[in-house]
Structures are given as structure tokens and as C-alpha cells.
Amino acid sequence: xxxxxxxxxxxxxxxxxxxxxxxxxxxxxxxxxxxxxxxxxxxxxxxxxxxxxxxxxxxxxxxxxxxxxxxxxxxxxxxxxxxxxxxxxxxxxxxxxxxxxxxxxxxxxxxxxxxxxxxxxxxxxxxxxxxxxxxxxxxxxxxxxxxxxxxxxxxxxxxxxxxxxxxxxxxxxxxxxxxxxxxxxxxxxxxxxxxxxxxxxxxxxxxxxxxxxxxxxxxxxxxxxxxxxxxxxxxxxxxxxxxxxxxxxxxxxxxxxxxxxxxxxxxxxxxxxxxxxxxxxxxxxxxxxxxxxxxxxxxxxxxxxxxxxxxxxx
Amino acid sequence: xxxxxxxxxxxxxxxxxxxxxxxxxxxxxxxxxxxxxxxxxxxxxxxxxxxxxxxxxxxxxxxxxxxxxxxxxxxxxxxxxxxxxxxxxxxxxxxxxxxxxxxxxxxxxxxxxxxxxxxxxxxxxxxxxxxxxxxxxxxxxxxxxxxxxxxxxxxxxxxxxxxxxx
Numbered sequence: 001x002x003x004x005x006x007x008x009x010x011x012x013x014x015x016x017x018x019x020x021x022x023x024x025x026x027x028x029x030x031x032x033x034x035x036x037x038x039x040x041x042x043x044x045x046x047x048x049x050x051x052x053x054x055x056x057x058x059x060x061x062x063x064x065x066x067x068x069x070x071x072x073x074x075x076x077x078x079x080x081x082x083x084x085x086x087x088x089x090x091x092x093x094x095x096x097x098x099x100x101x102x103x104x105x106x107x108x109x110x111x112x113x114x115x116x117x118x119x120x121x122x123x124x125x126x127x128x129x130x131x132x133x134x135x136x137x138x139x140x141x142x143x144x145x146x147x148x149x150x151x152x153x154x155x156x157x158x159x160x161x162x163x164x165x166x167x168x169x170x171x172x173x174x175x176x177x178x179x180x181x182x183x184x185x186x187x188x189x190x191x192x193x194x195x196x197x198x199x200x201x202x203x204x205x206x207x208x209x210x211x212x213x214x215x216x217x218x219x220x221x222x223x224x225x226x227x228x229x230x231x232x233x234x235x236x237x238x239x240x241x242x243x244x245x246x247x248x249x250x251x252x253x254x255x256x257x258x259x260x261x262x263x264x265x266x267x268x269x270x271x272x273x274x275x276x277x278x279x280x281x282x283x284x285x286x287x288x289x290x291x292x293x294x295x296x297x298x299x300x301x302x303x304x305x306x307x308x309x310x311x312x313x314x
Numbered sequence: 315x316x317x318x319x320x321x322x323x324x325x326x327x328x329x330x331x332x333x334x335x336x337x338x339x340x341x342x343x344x345x346x347x348x349x350x351x352x353x354x355x356x357x358x359x360x361x362x363x364x365x366x367x368x369x370x371x372x373x374x375x376x377x378x379x380x381x382x383x384x385x386x387x388x389x390x391x392x393x394x395x396x397x398x399x400x401x402x403x404x405x406x407x408x409x410x411x412x413x414x415x416x417x418x419x420x421x422x423x424x425x426x427x428x429x430x431x432x433x434x435x436x437x438x439x440x441x442x443x444x445x446x447x448x449x450x451x452x453x454x455x456x457x458x459x460x461x462x463x464x465x466x467x468x469x470x471x472x473x474x475x476x477x478x479x480x
Contacts, residue, residue, distance in 0.1 A: 017372060017373070018372050018398070018402060021372050021373065021375075021376045021394075021398055022395065022398050022399070022402075024376070024391075025376065025379070025380075025391040025392075025394040025395035025398060026391065026395060027391075028380065028390050028391030028394070029389060029390070029391035029392055029395065029437075029441070032389050032390045032391060033389060033441050039384075039390055042384060042390070043384050043387075043390070046381060046384035046385055047384070047385065050381075050385055053336070054336075054339075054385075057336060057340065061340045061341070061342070064342075065342065065343045068343070068344070069343070127341045128341070129339040129340065129341060129385055129386070130339065130340070130341040130342075130348060130386075131339070131348065131386040131387050131388060134348075134349050134350070134351075134434075134435075134438075134446075134447075134450035134451060134454055135388060135389075135434070135438045135446070136386065136387050136388045136389075137348060138386075138387035139341065140339075140385070140387070174387055176387075181442060181446075201447070202349070202446070202447065202450070203349070203447060203450075204346060204349075256345065257348075258342075258343060258344065258345050258346060258347055258348055259343045259345070260341065260343075261341075261343070
């Protein structure tokens, strides 16, 4: 019952090698922070390489998940049944309203000759990995460029918006959730048409910033995408104002972001909606500057400023 | 002395590290889980650094940590740095833990995870240039610490079965 001591030779190697690895980690952190795009090829390759393995692991994970759901379902089955019955009654009423409105809407559109919405195509993908840890909110899905997924597409479920595609590999893609610290979505308060920016902070409830001054907002107000910035189409349901944290309204997303299973990646025909990542824009800018000897047109400056402001955080 | 280990057995610590990494990026459908996901790789790294540091070299920690960050979408390097610092701190104190009863080892893990979670919180706050929510770091530490006995049991079982060491 003796445990092997750390051999002297290994200790010597460790002394040299270890500081090297620590320095390397620190360098990677700094590079990743300064130029997020620099490590993107590495992230995409890792994602593509791990996708088949993560897909293979899905059934066992699903088994445990189902077991957990069954156990929870058994505990709450009566209460859940009551709730569903009530909800069903309410929804049947809404269904009638919706049918009536959709017919009326079609007739009115016909009368007004409204241009039809651009054709929408979508890909359904399964979530195969999520970010464990407190400091990032994203998921990986098992569809990539080969399936028609592209950067900037909106990720939705039946209930509403969950985020957008930020990295695309050949067979996997990453979705930045609306709760992530780096997520900013232009939204409006439904009904009043007041605009705001929905900013994630890694918590379950993102906050509304840049609300027009003097506008009142109440708990229960619905938040939908505004379509500003051209990344998301207008009118996608996002969430509902759940609480007011002092002056800042907190939004409860319609979609339970910890319960994601299948998601839809939707191409609304808003190609090139997502601006180039900042550093590559900077690189292009630098190239342009070296090409014309340092002179930049006002338009170019405007573009880079627009790109910058789209990344600005409150 | 443990007998001569064959190749497969010698790969056990690295294999469990990779498994721990895969478990930590699995999408678990428990509400609020993401914010408090336990640090499974930290548990495996702690266990093996105490019992068989020779089979879990710093390079393996670096690679597993980096791949975990790349796959989870976190800032690459953060997990690797945390695991490497864990290893170096633990190697200095290892003689206090070897051949000690489990509560002693668990207490050591408690101190280490609190330190690691605080380090992660401080690092991310520094990189984000704002004070991030401290509560999720606390919950994460609590969950990681409370799940350690289970992880330790499984790791010790696999170690005794395959490596023959106590």
C-alpha cells in the first residue's frame, strides 16, 4: 500500500515544462480576448472533430434526462394535469381568435397588395453540447455549413427566439444564446413600439437597456425583435418583462434556455445581416488603408464605426 | 509498489479526464443548470494529482482544459490555466494528502474548489472589465464540492480495479 512518489526525473521535467504551459495558457487567454476571431478556426475545427462523438453521446444523456423528467413528472402529475386542462381551455379560445385573425389578415393583405414576406427556409438541428460554467451561454448544434447553416441566422424554437448562429463548421455550429454576456438584440415593447436593446448578463433573465426616456414599462409587457440592424426579422417573440430591477426591466425569455433539445436555424433571407467580426473588419480596413496610402473615405469610416457600435456594450 | 501497469491502464487518468470533460459539456435539461454546472474536470484532476500524478502529466491537463474551452465556447485557456495551477498547488502539498482518510481529502478539495471558483470569477471579471455575479460562483463551488464524494468513489474504484494501487 505504498503510493509511488513523484520521481525526481519527472520533477525536473515538470520544473521546465510547467511554466511553459502556464505561459502558453495565459497567452491563449490574452489572444482570445484581444482578437476573438484569431482562435475561431481552432474552435471550429475542434467543434467539427468532436461533433460525431458528441452526437454519439446524445442517446445516453437523453436517457438520464428522460429518467429525470419521468421522476419529476410522477411527482407533479396531478397538478400538471390540472394546469394543462385549464391551459387547454384557454388555448382553444385563442385558437379560434387566431384562425379568425389569420383569415382577416390574409383578406386585408390581399386588398392592400402587401408584398409577401421573403421566403423563409430553415434547418432543424439537435443541441449536442452546451456551455457548462457560469461565464458563457452558448450551445452547439449538429448541423453545419453542409446543411445550409450560415453565420447570423436566427435560432428559434416554437416559443420564440433563443439566439443567433455565431460560428459555423462543416457539420456543427455554435449558437450564442440571448442570455450570454455578449448578446445584444434590438427589441421593442409590443403594442407601444418603444425600442430597446436586450442585453444578456449570463443570468436567466436578460435586461432591457436604452429604453426611450420617459417611457413606462410594466411587468407582463411582451418583448419582440424590432428588426433593427437587419440581423433578426421584426416581430419574433423574445420574452416577457418579468420584474424591474430598480430602473432596469428584466425579461424572462419565452423559451426555457436550459431545456433546449431541437432548435430551428432560420434563414430569413437577411444574408450579410451580421457584420464581419470586428478584427477582420479592422484587417480589411488596414488593407484598404495600405492600398490607398492611408487615405480613407468618409463612407469607409462610417462603416467601421457602425461595425464598432454594433459591438458596443452598455 | 504497484505492479507494472500496461499501456491501457496507464491511460486511465487521461481517459477519465476526457470523460469528465465530455460530461461537463453535455446539455443537461435541468433548469438553471448551466450557471451552476459542477467542474468535473477539476474533480478528476484533484484525484489523480494526489494518487497518480505521474499518469496525469501537466500537458494532458493543458490539452483537456483547452479542448473543453474550445467546445464549450468559453474563453480558451481559462480551464487549462485553472487545472495547471491546481496541479502545481497540490503537488506542493501532496504529502499531506497521500494515505489520509477521505474526509481529509474532501476538506482539501473544498479549499481547492473554493479557491478555483474564486480565481475563475476574478479572472472573468477582469477580462469582462466588470464585477460579474458572484452567486453563481458560490453555487458552482457548493455543487462541485458536494458531488466530489461520488466522483472520488468512481475514480477510486476504477483506479483499484485497473491500476491495483490503493
